[in-house]
Amino acid sequence: MERERELERERERERGLERERMSRERFLELLDKRLDQGAKEYGERSFERPERELLEELQLECLDLAGWGYILWERIERVKNKTAVTLRCDVCGLTPTEAAGRGGCDPKRGSTHCWSARRRA
Numbered sequence: 001m002e003r004e005r006e007l008e009r010e011r012e013r014e015r016g017l018e019r020e021r022m023s024r025e026r027f028l029e030l031l032d033k034r035l036d037q038g039a040k041e042y043g044e045r046s047f048e049r050p051e052r053e054l055l056e057e058l059q060l061e062c063l064d065l066a067g068w069g070y071i072l073w074e075r076i077e078r079v080k081n082k083t084a085v086t087l088r089c090d091v092c093g094l095t096p097t098e099a100a101g102r103g104g105c106d107p108k109r110g111s112t113h114c115w116s117a118r119r120r121a
């Protein structure tokens, strides 16, 4: 049993390494395409640009990355808020946590909690 779990962990680790290797290959493939595209557009000029200009270009790219990072963060935040759901009882309106502390539905009336997921308002 312990041996089986150990083997499964080893297989999972190997799958993780394989996914990472494939992702790295994809990254390098895309980088190669970008470099080819740049060579077509600018020829050798990129290698001859003054270092001062390259530094300024890099600074602008840093600002772009930070800006896109913020935009992505904001969009993820919106998706998280849209997909966040709260379980509430259809009868008494309590969440499971609230119901655990306060009871909720009246058993004398035969009603028991019936939970359904609701999107966060």
Ligand SMILES: [Zn+2]
Pocket: 089, 090, 091, 092, 093, 094, 104, 105, 112, 113, 114
């Ligand atoms: Zn209830």
